[in-house]
Amino acid sequence: AGRAREPPRRTIELAGRDRCLLLVDWLNELLYLAEVEHFIPVEVVTVELTPDSLRATVEGRLGMPRPILKGVALTDLRFACEGGVWHGHAVLDV
Numbered sequence: 001a002g003r004a005r006e007p008p009r010r011t012i013e014l015a016g017r018d019r020c021l022l023l024v025d026w027l028n029e030l031l032y033l034a035e036v037e038h039f040i041p042v043e044v045v046t047v048e049l050t051p052d053s054l055r056a057t058v059e060g061r062l063g064m065p066r067p068i069l070k071g072v073a074l075t076d077l078r079f080a081c082e083g084g085v086w087h088g089h090a091v092l093d094v
Contacts, residue, residue, distance in 0.1 A: 010039055011057045022054045023079045023088045024072045030058065031072075034065040049086065069094055 010033055014025045033039040045057040070093035078089040 007042070007059050008039060008062055009045065009057055009059050010037075010041075011055065013053070013055045015053045017052050019049070019054075020077045020079045022049075023090060024074065024077065026054055026056065027072045027090060027092075031069055035068050038062055038064055040065050 012026060012029045014022055014029070016022050016025065030041050033041070039060050040063055041058045041060045043059045045059050046055075048055040073091040073093050075091050076089065077091070078087070080087060
């Protein structure tokens with residue numbers, strides 16, 4: 001009886017004092033993983049956000065992703081905590 005195979009995971013660690021730019025860097029890293037490693041993110045497992053870093057573990061699957069986005073624009077970028085919950089908004093370049 002074989003054990004179920006764990007889905008692939010990637011941990012992304014970024015540093016920086018600007019949380020909006022950390023959001024952009026994190027999204028761009030997900031794009032990079034899809035394009036280079038063919039890692040398609042499915043679920044964010046953990047997120048740790050400090051005043052100067054972001055660490056997140058993402059679960060996904062391996063395969064050929066749909067056409068990739070170019071990146072994340074800095075236009076209309078928002079990332080803020082409201083009522084104890086973080087909300088982000090980013091524009092994606094296609």
